[in-house]
Amino acid sequence: MADTLIQTENLSISFGAHKAVNNVSISLEKGLFTTILGPNGAGKTTLFNLISGLLKPTEGKIYFKGTDITGLSPIERVKMGMGRSFQLTNVFSRLTTFENVRLSIQAHQEVGYKMFTDYRKFKSLNDKTHEILEEVLLKDKKDFLAGELSHGEQRKLELGMVLALQPEVLLLDEPTAGMSIEEVPTMIDILNKTKEKGTTIILIEHKMDMVKALSDKLIIIVNGAKLVEGDPEEVSQNPEVLKAYLGGGVLNEPTT
Amino acid sequence: MKLLKNIDKKTFIAIGVLLVVLSIVPHLAKLSTITLMSRIFILAVYAMSYDILRGYTGFINLGHALFFGSGAYIGGILFTKIDNTMGVFVLAVIITVIYCSLAAYIMGKIVLRGGGVIAAAMITLALGEIARNTAERWRSVTMGADGLPFKIPDIFRDRLGFYYYALIFLIIMTIILRQFILSPTGRVLMAIRENEQRATFLGYNTSKYKLIGLQVAGITSGLSGVMFGILNRFANTDLLSVQQTLNALLITLVGGTGTLYGAIVGSAFVNTVQNYLLDLRSVHPIFERWLLFFGAMYVVVVLFMPEGFVGLWNKYLKDRRTKKNSRVFEKGL
Numbered sequence: 001m002a003d004t005l006i007q008t009e010n011l012s013i014s015f016g017a018h019k020a021v022n023n024v025s026i027s028l029e030k031g032l033f034t035t036i037l038g039p040n041g042a043g044k045t046t047l048f049n050l051i052s053g054l055l056k057p058t059e060g061k062i063y064f065k066g067t068d069i070t071g072l073s074p075i076e077r078v079k080m081g082m083g084r085s086f087q088l089t090n091v092f093s094r095l096t097t098f099e100n101v102r103l104s105i106q107a108h109q110e111v112g113y114k115m116f117t118d119y120r121k122f123k124s125l126n127d128k129t130h131e132i133l134e135e136v137l138l139k140d141k142k143d144f145l146a147g148e149l150s151h152g153e154q155r156k157l158e159l160g161m162v163l164a165l166q167p168e169v170l171l172l173d174e175p176t177a178g179m180s181i182e183e184v185p186t187m188i189d190i191l192n193k194t195k196e197k198g199t200t201i202i203l204i205e206h207k208m209d210m211v212k213a214l215s216d217k218l219i220i221i222v223n224g225a226k227l228v229e230g231d232p233e234e235v236s237q238n239p240e241v242l243k244a245y246l247g248g249g250v251l252n253e254p255t256t
Numbered sequence: 257m258k259l260l261k262n263i264d265k266k267t268f269i270a271i272g273v274l275l276v277v278l279s280i281v282p283h284l285a286k287l288s289t290i291t292l293m294s295r296i297f298i299l300a301v302y303a304m305s306y307d308i309l310r311g312y313t314g315f316i317n318l319g320h321a322l323f324f325g326s327g328a329y330i331g332g333i334l335f336t337k338i339d340n341t342m343g344v345f346v347l348a349v350i351i352t353v354i355y356c357s358l359a360a361y362i363m364g365k366i367v368l369r370g371g372g373v374i375a376a377a378m379i380t381l382a383l384g385e386i387a388r389n390t391a392e393r394w395r396s397v398t399m400g401a402d403g404l405p406f407k408i409p410d411i412f413r414d415r416l417g418f419y420y421y422a423l424i425f426l427i428i429m430t431i432i433l434r435q436f437i438l439s440p441t442g443r444v445l446m447a448i449r450e451n452e453q454r455a456t457f458l459g460y461n462t463s464k465y466k467l468i469g470l471q472v473a474g475i476t477s478g479l480s481g482v483m484f485g486i487l488n489r490f491a492n493t494d495l496l497s498v499q500q501t502l503n504a505l506l507i508t509l510v511g512g513t514g515t516l517y518g519a520i521v522g523s524a525f526v527n528t529v530q531n532y533l534l535d536l537r538s539v540h541p542i543f544e545r546w547l548l549f550f551g552a553m554y555v556v557v558v559l560f561m562p563e564g565f566v567g568l569w570n571k572y573l574k575d576r577r578t579k580k581n582s583r584v585f586e587k588g589l
Contacts, residue, residue, distance in 0.1 A: 052457070078459035086457075092450035103447050107458040111440045113468060118438050165458065 004063075005030045005169055005200055011050060011060035020046045022224040023060070028169070028202055033195055035203045035211045035232075038221035044204045045087055047221065048173050052084040053077045065168075078107075083167030087174045087204075089154045093147030097138055097157055100146050102129045104164035128164070136160035136190055152183040159190065169200040176207055188213055282419045290419050291487070296527045297422040298483045299507065301429045303519035305476035306504035311514030312437060313469040314449030316377040318501055319384025323359065323474040325496030326387065327352045327481020332406040332491040333397060340407040352478040360474030364467040381498065388496040403492030412486050425483055426520070429476060436472055437516060445469050449514075510557050512564030521565045529553060 006028040013021045021043045028034050036044050049055040051062060053074035061070045069077055092100050105128050106119075120126070133139050136156040141149060146157060159175055176187050188210055195201055195214070205211050211218070211232070218235040220227040228238055235241055282290045302324055309315045331348045338344050363383055367376045391398045398404055412418050436442050444465050447455045455462050485491045494500060503526075511522025533546035543549075561568050 054453075074456050075459055075461050078457060084457060086454075090451060090454045092447050092454065094450055095446060099443070103443060103455075104458050106440055106443070107460055113441050113464075115439045115441045115468070115472070116432075116435045117440070118435070119440050119443050120438070122440070161454075161458070 003030045004028070005065060006051060006202075007063040008051070009061045009063070011047070011057050011062065013046060013050060013055060013058050019224050021050060021057075024221070024224075024226050026219055026226060026229065028200070029217075030168075030200050031198065032216040033201050033203070033214050034217045034219060035205055035215040036219045036221060037205070037211065038227075042221045043224040044221055045173055046224075048084065048171055048204065052082060052171055078165065078167075081168035082171065083162040083165040083169070084171035085158050085162045085173055085175060087177055089151070089158055091146040091154055091157055091161070094145060096142065097144055097146055097149065098129060098133065098142040100157055101132050101160050101164050102126065104161040105129055105132070108165045132160050132164045135163065135193070137186060152179045155179055155183075156187070156190070159187075163194060167199065169202065170194065172201060172203045174204050174206065176205070176210065184210065278423060279420070282416055287415055290415050292527060292531050294415075294419050294422040294487055295484075296523050297426040298480050298487060299503070299527060300520040300523035301426055302477055302480040302484070303504045303507035303511070303523050304429065304433055304516055305473040305480065306501075307508045307513060307516055307519050308433065308436070308445075308469055308473040308476070310505070311508060311516075311518075312442065312449060313445045313466055314373070314452075315466060315469070316373055317380045317470070317473075318377050318498060319363070319380035319382070319387070320473070320477060320504055321496050321498065321500035322363075322384045322387040323356045323477035324481040324484070324500060324504075325391070325491070325493070326355060326359065327478035327483075328485030328488075328491040328495050329391065329398060329404065329481075330355060330478075331482040331485040332404045335406045335408060336404070340409050342409050342411060345409050345412075348482055349479065352482050353475050356474040356478035357471045360471040361467065363474075364463075364470045368463045368466055368470075384496065384498060384501065388493050391493050391496055398491075398493075401493060403490055405490050406485075408486050408489055418487065422483060422487070425479075429479070430516070430520070433472075433476065433516060441465065441468060506554060508564075509554070510564055512566030512568075512570075515564070515566040515570070518564050518566035525565065 004027045008024055008026050011021055011024045012019060024047060036047065038044050046055065050057050053069075053072060053076075057070065061068055063069065064077065064080060064082060067080075069080070072080075092103070095103070102119075102125055105125050106122070109125060109128075111122065111125070130139070130142075133142055136159055138149075138153060138156055138160065141153060146154065149157060155175055155177070159172070162170060162172070172191075175191070176184050179187065184207065191201065191203075191214060201214075203211075203214070215232050217229065218232045219229040220235060220241050228235055228241055278293075282293070285293075305323075306317070306320055309317050309320070330352050331345075334344050334348045334351070338347075363380065366383070367379050392400050394400070412421065437445075444455065444460055444462075447458075447460070448462050448465060452462050481495065484495070507522040507526050508519050509522070510518075510525055511520065512518030530546075530550060533543060533549055536543040537546065557564070563571065
């Protein structure tokens with residue numbers, strides 16, 4: 001088995017009486033493409049928020065690369081090599097597409113608090129930005145304001161911004177949410193390329209074709225607790241999963 | 257020279273012509289006009305400092321006059337207590353820079369601890385009022401509500417000469433602030449304005465950046481305060497009041513928020529209108545209530561051009577460019 005990159009121990013968070021995440025202990029291995037699956041409201045995004053530091057757990061611990069990061073801020077977690085995208089599009093809408101990605105690279109390269117050097121003079125940053133924009137197929141849109149892009153393009157931009165951080169682990173929260181069906185294959189393509197580069201990807205997803213094509217491991221979460229984890233084929237045959245996640249249906253049914 | 261490379265030829269010529277005009281005009285104008293224009297230049301710098309916060313960082317500071325008034329008082333107090341010489345002026349500038357960066361640091365540490373934009377605005381309002389009250393009570397130094405008249409260095413006494421100093425001050429500060437906005441740090445401030453949460457998840461320590469923004473704005477504001485004090489040869493507690501902060505807010509609103517140059521246009525417009533309305537008092541007594549008309553002007557501006565003059569101009573340029581592009585596109589077909 002590969003090295004464990006992220007590990008959670010009895011992770012719980014409650015909002016009032018509601019336990020959104022309940023005693024979740026999972027380990028996410030380096031180099032494995034792990035998909036977290038579960039019905040709406042199961043606590044998948046909350047789990048991401050806990051791992052990335054947006055929320056503080058009420059109980060339990062989170063380890064990243066063997067260090068306890070439970071008390072660290074999101075900023076410190078990003079610096080350790082954790083990048084995340086958001087389910088709802090979260091870009092700098094009144095800045096250009098280019099600038100969105102460039103800012104991301106600037107953050108990664110630790111330019112520091114330079115106050116009087118022109119930002120356009122950092123050639124390596126600009127070159128890198130072009131590379132990333134090419135990777136996420138937004139090269140011709142670079143001078144558009146991010147807010148003017150179509151929804152699908154904004155999702156790609158969002159992904160580009162996380163890729164620009166060159167994280168060791170990529171937490172992707174439904175990168176294809178709200179995308180049209182025609183755009184999904186390009187997204188899968190981009191993710192496949194990222195995976196080949198050796199980045200560990202943790203994905204939250206609903207679209208079954210995507211999960212099947214990409215995942216090495218599935219984790220099913222229901223009602224805030226882990227139901228089952230393992231090999232995609234194995235898990236998708238598990239009767240408990242079929243019952244909880246699909247209400248008794250078949251996992252191989254055509255995607256909607 | 258490096259700076260000029262970034263500006264295209266047309267803009268370069270336009271700025272050149274503007275500068276030539278601005279350096280000839282005072283020789284033909286009345287003394288009151290010269291004073292008005294000096295005032296425009298200085299308040300433009302003050303408004304630009306406010307734009308760094310509101311327009312670029314998305315931080316509403318209702319205590320911004322704290323820096324402006326402090327600058328004027330620091331100049332005034334030093335000229336009175338020590339001597340009105342150039343040496344003291346340099347000392348006043350140095351002390352203002354140190355004082356304002358410290359004050360901004362403290363303000364930032366209190367305000368940026370969390371909470372929303374509104375909570376931060378309210379705290380800055382309170383801090384500004386504390387400064388104003390202190391100035392009012394500390395009679396032995398500030399002369400309290402009477403205000404502090406003071407002598408200024410001889411070199412600044414000539415109104416015409418001071419006009420040029422004010423103009424140079426505006427040019428230098430515009431170049432510095434423009435560089436700041438174009439720097440990596442300035443870019444991060446814009447990212448924070450757009451979406452602070454996202455900036456955090458790119459790994460930016462957003463409070464640190466906001467603190468830098470506040471310090472730059474505070475120092476700029478303080479320096480414009482020193483110049484404003486010298487222009488009026490007088491400092492009073494009004495310079496520290498919320499009213500003074502709102503002046504900056506309104507100037508940037510009229511000129512265009514988040515454009516930097518908008519502050520210059522806004523300052524020219526607001527001060528000219530204000531001056532004109534004050535002159536009308538001798539025409540009809542209703543203009544004793546000139547603030548009524550002044551307020552109406554703001555309402556009109558906000559209703560019909562919410563992006564201000566510069567915003568309107570940028571939009572016009574963009575529309576024209578799109579039209580040109582589509583024409584080229586049609587020809588291509």
